[in-house]
Amino acid sequence: MQSVGIIGGGLAGLTLAIQLAQKGIETTLFEKKEYPFHRVCGEYIAIESWDFLERLGLSIQALELPIIKKLKVSAPNGAFLEQPMKTGGFGISRYTLDNLLAELAIKSGVKIIHESVENVDFQEKENFFILKTSTQTYSYKLVCGAFGKRSNLDIFLNRDFARATKNASKQFIGVKYHLQLDFPDDVIELHNFSGGYCGISKIEGDKYCLCYLSESQNLTKNNNSIAEMEKNILFQNPFLQKYFSEAQFLYEKPLTISQISFASKPMIENHILMLGDSAGMITPLCGNGMTMAMQASHLLHKYILSFLNGSINRNAMEQAYQKDWHNTFGLRMKIGRFLQNNLFGGTTTSNMAIGTLKYLPFVVQSLIKLTHGKPY
Numbered sequence: 001m002q003s004v005g006i007i008g009g010g011l012a013g014l015t016l017a018i019q020l021a022q023k024g025i026e027t028t029l030f031e032k033k034e035y036p037f038h039r040v041c042g043e044y045i046a047i048e049s050w051d052f053l054e055r056l057g058l059s060i061q062a063l064e065l066p067i068i069k070k071l072k073v074s075a076p077n078g079a080f081l082e083q084p085m086k087t088g089g090f091g092i093s094r095y096t097l098d099n100l101l102a103e104l105a106i107k108s109g110v111k112i113i114h115e116s117v118e119n120v121d122f123q124e125k126e127n128f129f130i131l132k133t134s135t136q137t138y139s140y141k142l143v144c145g146a147f148g149k150r151s152n153l154d155i156f157l158n159r160d161f162a163r164a165t166k167n168a169s170k171q172f173i174g175v176k177y178h179l180q181l182d183f184p185d186d187v188i189e190l191h192n193f194s195g196g197y198c199g200i201s202k203i204e205g206d207k208y209c210l211c212y213l214s215e216s217q218n219l220t221k222n223n224n225s226i227a228e229m230e231k232n233i234l235f236q237n238p239f240l241q242k243y244f245s246e247a248q249f250l251y252e253k254p255l256t257i258s259q260i261s262f263a264s265k266p267m268i269e270n271h272i273l274m275l276g277d278s279a280g281m282i283t284p285l286c287g288n289g290m291t292m293a294m295q296a297s298h299l300l301h302k303y304i305l306s307f308l309n310g311s312i313n314r315n316a317m318e319q320a321y322q323k324d325w326h327n328t329f330g331l332r333m334k335i336g337r338f339l340q341n342n343l344f345g346g347t348t349t350s351n352m353a354i355g356t357l358k359y360l361p362f363v364v365q366s367l368i369k370l371t372h373g374k375p376y
């Protein structure tokens, strides 16, 4: 029997696998897609993750990535505020970052299996997991769930949020483009529109990532046409109208995802230890989801090592990880939900919020601080 099986090869799964393999633990990672591939993501990483990635063995410094130090936020009516960010972040596409991490994982000794996990069961009596793909069955002492915001496994595990969002009226979609544009290298801009917001910032090469989150009903109201929705809703914001008309788009069509949920989720399901978006998703406007995914792997790998070397039992490992996760991320998640629901929900609230926050730079700084953590 192998020690650890990790389901999902995004940032949470890859960084957990690398840390465990570097400590000599036999680790298998299941990722249903083949690297490299694009994902819907704003591709702005908070600077607090820089040292962690360097320590893993990824030379971020050598990639000469854009360093982002300023924030500009606009309301649907075009009113805007600008602020320097004390900490800031850097830009890199998920296409490049996940691929580099997958290469590092293999170099570190991780076995990557490119298959979708269909089900996973904990055998209470024997104290191990049986994990099945469509072609094979595996057994592990430990299984970690890093399968992202929405997966077939959420349904298999009968997770509350997956059942609830099936019928929920307020669902979100995510849309992403890579483009070329006359735009500053060191700024992240966040532009609000009715029922959503759109981020733009630089990534590697001479490219920019433009990514937005929108209530799904914006799309249904526009004949399920992304182009129509953009024209009728996003372009009400003068910044977005300008960028969409001036940019050179690098994909034939945008990358999209649907049924995004920000509901809270249990950290442990049937003894599977969840991390990254599988454990709960922070609203993208905070720009901290990728950092939380990687930082959770950093927290979790220590408890896994203690469990595997026999210093704590399964129950103690699960309790300690849950407690640590909530202490580290609980407040960030709450503030993210508050911001999304109260400040950026509707056109009027968003116009008023930006109009007011413009004159309260210290409040903006506090909000940025509350949605971020320290280097880990």
Ligand SMILES: Cc1cc2nc3c(=O)[nH]c(=O)nc-3n(C[C@H](O)[C@H](O)[C@H](O)COP(=O)(O)OP(=O)(O)OC[C@H]3O[C@@H](n4cnc5c(N)ncnc54)[C@H](O)[C@@H]3O)c2cc1C
Pocket: 007, 008, 009, 010, 011, 012, 013, 030, 031, 032, 033, 039, 040, 041, 042, 043, 044, 045, 046, 115, 116, 117, 118, 146, 147, 148, 149, 150, 151, 152, 153, 173, 174, 175, 199, 211, 212, 213, 260, 275, 276, 277, 278, 281, 282, 284, 287, 288, 289, 290, 291, 293
């Ligand atoms: C519109 C939008 C914009 C965002 N912008 C930012 C931003 O600018 N900065 C930021 O920090 N965060 C941002 N985020 C959040 C960030 O993208 C996520 O928090 C982060 O990707 C979570 O990583 P993860 O490893 O948990 O999941 P993912 O990166 O989603 O990886 C999950 C993986 O699991 C695989 N998988 C799923 N099911 C199975 C299965 N059954 N078997 C095998 N493999 C499976 C999937 O193929 C996928 O590769 C944004 C999110 C959205 C929606």
